[in-house]
Each structure stands twice: as C-alpha cells, then as structure tokens.
Amino acid sequence: MKVLFIGDIVGSVGREAVKQVLPSLKAKYNPHVIIANGENAAAGRGITRQIANEFFEWGIHGITMGNHTWDNKNIFEWIDEEPRIVRPANFHQSAPGKGMAIISANGKKLAIINIQGRTYLPVNDDPFTLAEQLIEEAHATTPNVLVDFHAEVTSEKIAMGWxxxxxxxxxxxxxxxxxxNDDTILPQGTAFITDVGMVGSREGVLGMQRDAVLHRFLTGMPARFVVDEGKWHLHAVAVELDDKTGRALKIEKIRLTEDSWLLMG
Structure with missing residues (x-):
C-alpha cells in the first residue's frame, strides 16, 4: 500500500497549492490512500464542510485535525455525519466526532488515528496509552495504521514514535x-517523521502574515493573526507499506515550492 500524507493545509493559499499540485503528486507517487491535515484550512483556523468536501472532490480520502478543530463553530453541526474526518481522540469523551476512522480506497484499507500532545497545548487524556489502544482496535480490521500526532514539542513527538x-x-x-529532516523507518517497522510540515505561504511566519507576528514578539501585545497570501510551499510524505504486515518499507519527504513544483519528475 502507498500512502500520501499532506501536512497542515493553511488557508486559501494552502488549499490552492493542494489543488494545483495534487494531480502531479498522484501521477508521481501513485498513492492508494491520500490523507491531509485540515485543521488550519479555513482562514488558518478550523475547517468548514464546504472545504472538506472540496478536499474529497480533489481525491483526498481522509482528513485529520488538531487543536483548532472547533474554531469554526458550525463543525459541531456536521462532524458526526462525516466519517472521513478524525479529530484528536484524546479530547474529552463528550466531544463530537471521533478519533479513528477506517479509510477504504482503491482496494486498500488504512486506519487513521488523530492524537494531540499535552506539552504546551491544552491538557487532554493520555495520548500514548489511548493511541496504543486504538491501534489494537484497528488491527482487527487492517494491519495498516497511520497516526497523526498533533503536538508542539519535538521530544513528545519522538517519544511517541518510539x-x-x-x-x-x-x-x-x-x-x-x-x-x-528526520524521516526514517524505526527498527520495528514504523515510518516516522517528527513533523511533516505545512502547505501555505512560505513568505509569512508559519503561514501567517509577518507583521502581526513580529508585533507580538516585539511588544508582547496581542495581535490578530491573518493568513499570508504570499507564494506557497508544500510539504508531505509518501510512505509505502507491506500490505500483509503493515510494516513500512519506504518513507520519502516531499518539499515543493510554487516556483519549482512544475519541475518535479
């Protein structure tokens, strides 16, 4: 099985980049399943039903989320009706939506699990134990399991990988x-990367306009962050899995810019 995972899609710039590049990524990597993180897709905060449907129309099979899951409040009205979106599984048990889904596409099945870290993010349930429990549940259906660990610090992410x-x-x-730059296959067969990266403006700060971010750093005062409209860059990983065992055979980073992506071969 070949899996393409696209990093955090940020605002309209990120969405346009995915729309432009995805056909070429499909042609080059021939993925059976395409997953993307969409928690920043709507103006940098959250996702709307319309945007999610656009992603599905473009060929994305599943969407993971993160700490901005609830920023577009109308998500409460439809997330339970959309089986292809997962929010962090370690949110409070009263939260709508779910933290794991089985994605079926092109004759393959991939379980996708979304977990959120606890360091420098709102405190949620233990992500480590819950991730392990969900993987055991997923293995009753498929050996192929993707975990999107939405976390702040590298140490917590690396610990989760191990x-x-x-x-x-x-x-x-x-x-x-x-x-x-640490994409690897760990000794027991798990493909790992500390952070996949983002899809959005490379001329801002993490996809946001520079001036507001600089104002906050220079003055310590609040500032309204707005998605930057500059030229984009796109980050993703392509992973090949053994269908029978679920072990990873290959992981490859993908890093494209608006100026260079047409040169990909």
Missing part, C-alpha cells in the same frame, strides 16, 4: 508547520 514502533505503520507529526 512508543508506537512496531504497532503503528506510520507516525507523522503535525502542528508546528516546519518539516523536519
């Missing part, structure tokens, strides 16, 4: 929007 080595097929970090 904890789930040999249990999950792939553990990919999201949230910090900067692609790390």
């Amino acid at each position: 904890y789930l080595d040999g249990k999950a097929s792939m553990v990919v970090g999201t949230h910090t929007h900067v692609q790390t």
Whole structure:
C-alpha cells in the first residue's frame, strides 16, 4: 500500500497549492490512500464542510485535525455525519466526532488515528496509552495504521514514535508547520517523521502574515493573526507499506515550492 500524507493545509493559499499540485503528486507517487491535515484550512483556523468536501472532490480520502478543530463553530453541526474526518481522540469523551476512522480506497484499507500532545497545548487524556489502544482496535480490521500526532514539542513527538514502533505503520507529526529532516523507518517497522510540515505561504511566519507576528514578539501585545497570501510551499510524505504486515518499507519527504513544483519528475 502507498500512502500520501499532506501536512497542515493553511488557508486559501494552502488549499490552492493542494489543488494545483495534487494531480502531479498522484501521477508521481501513485498513492492508494491520500490523507491531509485540515485543521488550519479555513482562514488558518478550523475547517468548514464546504472545504472538506472540496478536499474529497480533489481525491483526498481522509482528513485529520488538531487543536483548532472547533474554531469554526458550525463543525459541531456536521462532524458526526462525516466519517472521513478524525479529530484528536484524546479530547474529552463528550466531544463530537471521533478519533479513528477506517479509510477504504482503491482496494486498500488504512486506519487513521488523530492524537494531540499535552506539552504546551491544552491538557487532554493520555495520548500514548489511548493511541496504543486504538491501534489494537484497528488491527482487527487492517494491519495498516497511520497516526497523526498533533503536538508542539519535538521530544513528545519522538517519544511517541518510539512508543508506537512496531504497532503503528506510520507516525507523522503535525502542528508546528516546519518539516523536519528526520524521516526514517524505526527498527520495528514504523515510518516516522517528527513533523511533516505545512502547505501555505512560505513568505509569512508559519503561514501567517509577518507583521502581526513580529508585533507580538516585539511588544508582547496581542495581535490578530491573518493568513499570508504570499507564494506557497508544500510539504508531505509518501510512505509505502507491506500490505500483509503493515510494516513500512519506504518513507520519502516531499518539499515543493510554487516556483519549482512544475519541475518535479
């Protein structure tokens, strides 16, 4: 099985980048299943039903979320009706939606699990134990399991990778929007990267306009962050899994810019 995972899609710039590049990514990597993190897709905060449907129309099979899951309040009205979206499983048990889904596409089945870290983010239930429990549940249906660990600090993400080595097929970090250079297959067969990166303006700060971010750093005063409209960059990973065992065979970082992506071969 071949899986394409696209990092945090930020605002209209990120969405346009995915729309432009996805056909080429499909042609080059021939993925059976495409998953994307969509928690920043609507103006940098949350996702709308219309945007989610656009992603599905473009060929994305499943969407993971994160700490901005609830920023577009109307998500409460429809998330329970959309089986292809997962929000962090360790949110309070009263939260709508779910933290795991089985995605079926092109004759393959992939379980997707969304978990949120606890360091420098709102405190939620233990992500490590819950991730392991959900993986055991998923294995009753498929050996192929993707965990999107939406967390702030590298140490927590790396710890999760080691904890789930040999249990999950792939553990990919999201949230910090900067692609790390540590893509690897861990000893027990789990593909891992600390952070996949983002899709959005490379001329801002993590996809947001520079001036507001600089104002906050320079003065310590609040500032309204707005999605930057500059040229985009796109980050993703392509992972190949053994269909029978769920072990990873290959992981490849993808890093494209608006100026260079037409050169991909």
